Amino acid sequence: MDFKPTLNLPDPDFTIPMKADLSQREPGIQTRWDEIGIYGLLLERRKDASSFVLHDGPPYTNGPIHMGTGFNKILKDFVLKSRLLMGHRVPYVPGYDNHGLPIEQAVMKKFSDQKITPTTVQLRKACREHAKVYVDLQTEQFRRLGIFGLWDKPYTTMDFRFEAEIIRVFKRLVELGYVYRGLRPTLWSPTAQTALADTEIVYQDVTSKAITVRFALRDAKGVPLLSRLQNVYALIWTTTPWTIPANLALAFHPDNDYDVVKVGDDHYILVHQLVDSVAQRVGWSHYETVGSFKGVEAEGLTFRHPIFDRDSVGVLADYVTTEDGTGVVHTAPGHGRDDFYTGLKYGLPVLCPVDERGYLTAEAGEFVGVYYKKCDSIVVDRLAELGHLVFSEDYPHSYPHAERDNQPVIFRATEQWFIHIDHNNLRERMLEMIDQKVQWHPKSAEGRFRSMISGRPDWCISRQRPWGVGIPVFYGADSRVPNLDPVAIEAVARLVEQEGSDAWYEREPGDILPKGYAHPQTGETSFVKETDVFDVWFDSGSTSLCVLEGNVEPEWKEHWPADTYLEGSDQHRGWFNVSMILGMAIHGDAPYGAVVTHGFVNDEKGQKMSKRLGNVVDPVEVCSKYGADILRYWAASVDYEDDVPCGDHLLQVAGEGYRRIRNSLRFLLGNLYDFDPNDKVEVAGIDQWIVEKADCLAEVCLEHYRDYRFKEALTAVHNFCVNEVSAFYLDAIKDRMYCDGADWPSRRSAQRACWSVLRTLTLLICPILPHTAEEVYSRMPGTKEATVLLESLGPVECVMDSHLHRQVEKMLEVRSWVFSEFETWKSSSQVRDSQDVVCQLAVSQDEAPALLSFGGDLALLFKMAGVEVTVGSRSVEFRAATWDKCERSRLRRPDVAKTRFSGEEVFLTDRDRRALSL
């Protein structure tokens, strides 16, 4: 006799399919989201709710997305969708970073492959097109990951109005007095007469003249050892003799020991570790160390420049090594980055007596007009003549050359635009914000960021590149005096707003400035334009202002500062830093309330992904192989605060975890095909218990989401599905669900619980698995919103110590012990199915009432034919049940009796007879 038709079995067509088939199904769900205009709909429906603003850090648009950018956007989407779940209005304007060197170089390569030398304007237009291609591609790819946002109107830093707003940010800084012009060493090609970027440099082996030079001590300050001695010199070693005329300081390492070595009548200062090797090199036959002092004492010593009548001062720097040279470093602030910052620290001028063609200037005194390379002989000869050349040698080493013409480059101080970090106490105010206002996740980010702000130099915002926003400064045509008049800057902003930053290159100053405009300082009426562009970090540092203030696009307007920034940990020095500077300078506030940082994506062994190793995982491919929800499941399962592992195996593991949750949802939903959530149903016993457990889960998860702890939220949901729902509750209600009468209160109670638990779980997974949540939601019975994302999960109250909970927990504890004992018993028994076994259980006086409260249901809860409870010291015995088996419910129960049904003799329990109306 087949009783199947008489049972209320789950309906496989009603619920979601077991096979997720996400790569096929997700695009359909996304199309539906597009059709209902989900992003706009969500904003509209929450227009009166409090806004949560996550301001997007713009990825660079020179290629498709990769796992790093994908991971970042997914984490952002977790934040966004979880805030949505909490009932917030959640705007999100994704952004793209377009200007800068990588695109310029990619485009230049295309030109040079065709042997074309583009004009600046041609190059810029090609860069714009290149960037546009990847803005569109990345948008499509991010959308495939299930990221919600204003994809129809993302911000792009090359947008005309955006470029204009960047210019206005500059204008505001000028008005507030943060902008100044100063010198800074740049890599410079004398042959091409242009500044170069680090990436345009190749190193080549050359042989240079390396010289060891002595600097006479002029003032020993407070170092007694040196005061006592006559003829004291510091020894330096350099491979660039042409920078000797620019020498202003000698750098010592504060922790090194410096020896004073007597050679003939002279005393030489050099680092202890190198005394012997220097002696050998310069050929001292007799030398003795007469004393030594710590490097830190050298600070403030003054030496005489070996050629000119001026001082060279003792300074401290921790980049000084004991590897080569003498341990005393020749320092020319105009000709080296280290030298420059050391000079800055000691208030030295940035002396750069070399012009753009590589010839020494009048500042180089007697060497004026000499090409810098010639100094290898001229300067060296002069040093020898004055007796300060200790040694000269040919020295093979690798030296930077320009990639384009293969000619050597030099460090040369050039005029640049800066933002003053200490103006108006900016630095101090930033540090205060870091400590007092901004929340850092993880906590350690604070210290890291703090040390970067407290130690950072002024920000050089100018670059000698073609692809960027032109710095809107007019110079007097004759005087070359820069004009920082806000009126002139605003005129540029207006132009750029209309025609883009390209127009800065295309238009003449007279076309841009108001008629009859005169230089405020010089009165000149003819001008030349600045050719430098803004550092791209200036673009991205401005984004919170450009986007959230709504000047570029009214639709973007939200409260400033943003609530949260979420980026990779490399952005401490990058975007978090520049955003802070501009936000603080302009609005006196940090641009973010919270900063969340994440690590980088590696392969499964923790190695960097690289084409060479063949371990690259592509997020878009993952979507078509496994599905976006699997990728998102993976992203939620790893510890983003550290670097995260990713690979095929981990994605499969994620898939297994996903399927586990999916199946729980599937089964819960499968039992609801004939359920109407509007019906009044009394929920009691374990049904009530599981609903309350789910509420507690919700409370815990919402807290995790609030604290950006996605992994904890996902783990909690997963474990709930496994332990509470699957291993216990669903097993326990199957009999009622299948065999009770369809509309009996006992069954409706379980259905109500399933519905409630399902709703809670569906909403809880929504931030991480939005496609799956939508799929489940769309099949749930009852009146619903157009999308699961319109639902919210308010604050839930969770009482865990109720009488009911204590009873269930006790029962589960005993149950688990009985299961363990049963395993031992069954290994030596013929009967192996617990449903064929009666257990006789003795428990303590305290435990018994909890078990007895479940009455006859205890057998169902224990999946046994019967459970007999007595009071005593805890023990259990099993025996085979002798009762007949009900052919409908498959239960062995005392009340199973032979009954006539559909013309057949069958065994049925009382309950099943009633369910069949017999």
Place this chain on the structure above:
RNA sequence: GGGCCUAUAGCUCAGUUGGUUAGAGCGCACCCCUGAUAAGGGUGAGGUCACUAGUUCGAAUCUAGUUAGGCCCA
């Protein structure tokens, strides 16, 4: 070389202010079910908490150092 971070079961992760036998899920082994079935249930094995030294009655946890890895800087 400097600043910051990380190291716990085969895998992904928990381990609160130092305190019983270091937990979860996955995977694995064995068993059960066959009315969640390319599902579901039960039981179990599995860890020198990177290494070394120290503080302590007691250390995965605190301190110092070492090793390996990461980000940023030099």
